[in-house]
Amino acid sequence: MINLPNEKLKEIVVRAGAVDETMFDAVGEEAARKRQSPVEILISRGLISKDYFLILVAKALGVERVNLGVVKIDEQVLHLLPEDVARRRKVIPFGAEPDGRYKVAMEDPTDLETIDFLTLRLNGPVKPYLADDDDLNRGFTVYQKRLTQDYKKVIEESVQESLRSKTQGGLEEAAEDLPIVAIVDNLLEYAISSRASDVHFEMLDDGILVRYRIDGILHEIIRMPKEVHPAVVARIKILSNLRVDEHTHPQDGRFRYKLGGNVIDVRVSVIPTFYGEKMVLRLLSAAQKPLSLGELGIMENDSKSIETAISKTYGMVLACGPTGSGKTTTLYSILNLLNKPDVNIVTIEDPIEYDMRYVNQMQVNVAAGITFASGLRSVLRQDPNVIMVGEVRDAETANISVQAALTGHLVLSSLHTNDAPTVVPRLIDMGIPPFLVAAVLNDIIAQRLVRKVHLDCIESYVPEKSVLETIARELESQGVDPRTVKLPKTFYRGKGCTACGGTGYFGRLGIFEVLPVSEAVRKLIISDEFNLDNLRKVARAEGMVTMFEDGLRKVERGITTIAELFRVIRE
Numbered sequence: 241m242i243n244l245p246n247e248k249l250k251e252i253v254v255r256a257g258a259v260d261e262t263m264f265d266a267v268g269e270e271a272a273r274k275r276q277s278p279v280e281i282l283i284s285r286g287l288i289s290k291d292y293f294l295i296l297v298a299k300a301l302g303v304e305r306v307n308l309g310v311v312k313i314d315e316q317v318l319h320l321l322p323e324d325v326a327r328r329r330k331v332i333p334f335g336a337e338p339d340g341r342y343k344v345a346m347e348d349p350t351d352l353e354t355i356d357f358l359t360l361r362l363n364g365p366v367k368p369y370l371a372d373d374d375d376l377n378r379g380f381t382v383y384q385k386r387l388t389q390d391y392k393k394v395i396e397e398s399v400q401e402s403l404r405s406k407t408q409g410g411l412e413e414a415a416e417d418l419p420i421v422a423i424v425d426n427l428l429e430y431a432i433s434s435r436a437s438d439v440h441f442e443m444l445d446d447g448i449l450v451r452y453r454i455d456g457i458l459h460e461i462i463r464m465p466k467e468v469h470p471a472v473v474a475r476i477k478i479l480s481n482l483r484v485d486e487h488t489h490p491q492d493g494r495f496r497y498k499l500g501g502n503v504i505d506v507r508v509s510v511i512p513t514f515y516g517e518k519m520v521l522r523l524l525s526a527a528q529k530p531l532s533l534g535e536l537g538i539m540e541n542d543s544k545s546i547e548t549a550i551s552k553t554y555g556m557v558l559a560c561g562p563t564g565s566g567k568t569t570t571l572y573s574i575l576n577l578l579n580k581p582d583v584n585i586v587t588i589e590d591p592i593e594y595d596m597r598y599v600n601q602m603q604v605n606v607a608a609g610i611t612f613a614s615g616l617r618s619v620l621r622q623d624p625n626v627i628m629v630g631e632v633r634d635a636e637t638a639n640i641s642v643q644a645a646l647t648g649h650l651v652l653s654s655l656h657t658n659d660a661p662t663v664v665p666r667l668i669d670m671g672i673p674p675f676l677v678a679a680v681l682n683d684i685i686a687q688r689l690v691r692k693v694h695l696d697c698i699e700s701y702v703p704e705k706s707v708l709e710t711i712a713r714e715l716e717s718q719g720v721d722p723r724t725v726k727l728p729k730t731f732y733r734g735k736g737c738t739a740c741g742g743t744g745y746f747g748r749l750g751i752f753e754v755l756p757v758s759e760a761v762r763k764l765i766i767s768d769e770f771n772l773d774n775l776r777k778v779a780r781a782e783g784m785v786t787m788f789e790d791g792l793r794k795v796e797r798g799i800t801t802i803a804e805l806f807r808v809i810r811e
Contacts, residue, residue: 242297242348242370249278252300258288274579275597276529284532284576286543290372298370303349306369308334308378309695315382317342320362323383323433327502329354332379337367345371345379378696380433381739381746391430392462398422402468411484415474423468424475428506428521430461432499435747437523441476443469443516454741455691455748456564466516473510473517480508488512494591496526507591524593530576536569537750537799539790541783542685545756549683550574553625556645558632559685560657562811566689566750567654568593571628574652575599578626587628588615604630612637620644629653638670645680659787660686660755661775664765678757678765686753686787688808690800691745697737698798700730707731707802711792714809718786719776725789728796733803749799751808753787755779 244252250264259267259282267287271278282288298305313334320342321333330347331354337343342362346354349368358366402419414420427450431439436452448464464472474484480493490511497504503526510519533543549557557574559567572594579585579598590604590612600622602615612629613636619627620640631654632638645651657666663684667677712722734744755761764770764778785793791805 242350243277244297244350246278248300252296253282253288253293256296258282258292258296263287270580273581273598274576280529283535284530284573286532286534289534294370294372301350301370304369306334306343306345306371306375308332308345308371308375311335312696313379313382318379318382321358323380325361326383327380329357330376331358332371332376333358333362334379341365341367343367343369345369345375347371347373347376377435378739378746381435383433391426391433395423395426395430395462395464398426399464399468402471403465411470411474412478414471415478415484417471420468420471420475423464423472424479427461428497428504428523429499431521431523432497432502432504434741439521439523441472441519441521443513443518445515448472455743455745456689457691457743459741469516473519476508476519476521477510480506482508482510487517526595528594530572530594530596531569533573533577536566536573536752537794538752538754539785539793542752542754542785542790545754546574546683546685547577549756550578550650552650552682554645554648554650554680555682556641556651556653556680557683557685558653558655558663558681559687560655560660560663561687562656562658564689565687566748567687568630570685570687570750571652571654572596575626575628578650583625584623585626585628586619586622586624587630588612588619589628589630613640616640616644620649624649626650626652631655632670635671638667638672642667642672642676642680646676651680657686660684660753660784661772661779663755664770664775665772674770675766678762681757683757684755686755687750688787688811689748690751690791690794690804690808691743692747692749692799693732693801694734694737694740694744694746696739696746697735697744698732699735700732700798702729703731703802710806711802714788714806718788719773720780720786720789725792728792731795731802732798733801744801745804749794751787751791751794751800751805753785753790755784756782758782 246268253259254261254264267278267281271281279293283290294305317333317335326332332345333342334345335343342364344358344366346368349370355366355368398419405417405419431452434452434454436454438453440451442449447466448469450461451458452461477484479495482491482493493508495506497506505524505526507522510517559570561567586600588602592601592603604610612633616629627644627649629641632641641651641653655663657663664677668674708727711727715722715725736742736744740746760778764775788809794800795802795805
């Protein structure tokens with residue numbers, strides 16, 4: 241996002257009436273403390289929306305705001321500038337004016353040095369437009385089709401060169417061979433450009449299968465001859481400081497990879513399989529910042545419920561869902577709201593995924609005797625106000641967490657359950673007495689991640705009657721009367737284009753089910769009448785919206801598709 245001096249930002253938002261001077265000064269102090277921009281704090285606290293802020297900035301700077309989700313990108317103009325230059329400068333040439341000026345979306349349209357550079361590089365005058373990160377990312381994906389062809393060609397050439405290589409030394413020497421280095425580098429660069437969250441190297445009987453997980457879905461990328469497998473594995477082990485000569489035991493490591501101005505943290509897992517070692521690389525942006533609750537996809541009423549729950553100085557707030565459903569991201573967003581000068585926050589995590597300033601983060605290390613349970617005992621001696629436990633995995637961790645929540649600490653954690661109400665019996669099964677469960681729980685957040693419709697190729701359609709009937713049956717199966725739910729009359733989907741790889745989707749967002757633990761819920765938990773059906777009835781009576789209903793609201797707004805919602809809900 242554009243980086244303006246604080247005084248200029250203050251002038252823009254105060255003049256618009258978004259906040260007063262006192263509030264902005266307080267936000268500025270908080271931003272300096274967290275090493276964030278005041279705009280990020282304003283947005284995360286819901287004081288101003290990103291779109292409204294960009295409109296205000298564009299007006300103040302005398303430039304136009306461009307939405308590349310609506311405006312079609314001229315690929316001929318786009319490819320006048322190489323992608324690496326576009327990423328480095330944070331610009332997207334997307335068209336041309338009738339007078340010959342090139343239209344360029346820029347993160348900072350006041351950057352005169354970049355404008356002069358583009359004028360020379362494009363061999364013509366430039367008209368700058370204000371764009372945000374989402375706009376720029378849409379532009380970067382248009383490079384994707386050509387990138388796919390280029391990367392696969394380069395990787396295949398490197399593979400052939402590796403097979404011809406005369407390296408006669410051991411694995412470490414083979415791993416430093418230039419063709420092997422080029423294969424790994426290009427696969428990583430291609431993964432980062434494709435927005436992959438994970439890279440899978442799988443050894444088959446006849447070769448290596450490389451797959452990327454993009455927006456939660458695995459895609460086959462390339463197959464390579466099995467002859468390069470030992471050297472590729474050794475190369476990644478060397479980068480991760482793992483033992484190259486160990487092939488029979490699992491290993492975990494990590495390294496950092498730089499691509500242009502981006503720094504990517506790569507977590508590496510290696511396990512032995514029947515045909516050879518399999519590797520999975522998790523890619524995390526080192527510069528990634530916690531999102532606001534709204535950016536996560538949490539609706540206004542649910543956001544208020546969460547904010548009320550975390551305003552207490554004790555109790556538990558739990559995020560639940562399967563692996564990969566975004567629980568950790570939600571917990572970090574909550575931590576960001578709690579991160580204030582008078583609050584001591586300590587976490588115990590496995591692994592630490594975000595580096596948060598002024599948050600004391602401890603890494604689980606079983607070899608050193610640091611588990612969630614033992615780490616939590618140590619954390620309690622650090623005089624914390626807020627404790628985040630990465631995951632409640634066992635009865636011991638659950639008991640210590642509950643005791644901490646009872647003794648004046650706000651405890652955040654995650655739990656593996658299918659929905660919010662199931663958290664209560666899950667804790668009871670872990671040995672927590674019902675009266676303690678009722679006493680400590682403040683709020684329960686259940687979630688999944690759905691793929692978002694790609695706005696560049698979105699289209700509307702009227703659903704068939706059978707689709708509406710399926711929705712009604714799904715609601716009934718969850719104990720919801722379909723007559724009480726307003727069903728969308730118009731649905732949306734992505735037609736598929738080169739920028740989204742023909743999928744019709746780009747990016748992901750959460751669907752949520754937030755269960756505030758009210759007095760009525762507490763009384764039910766400790767009563768003889770407690771069961772899941774009764775808990776759901778009480779929660780519904782108090783306004784709880786199920787994940788499926790939340791997903792329907794996002795289907796109606798064109799954020800996701802009904803097919804995607806069913807895929808995720810039924811997983």
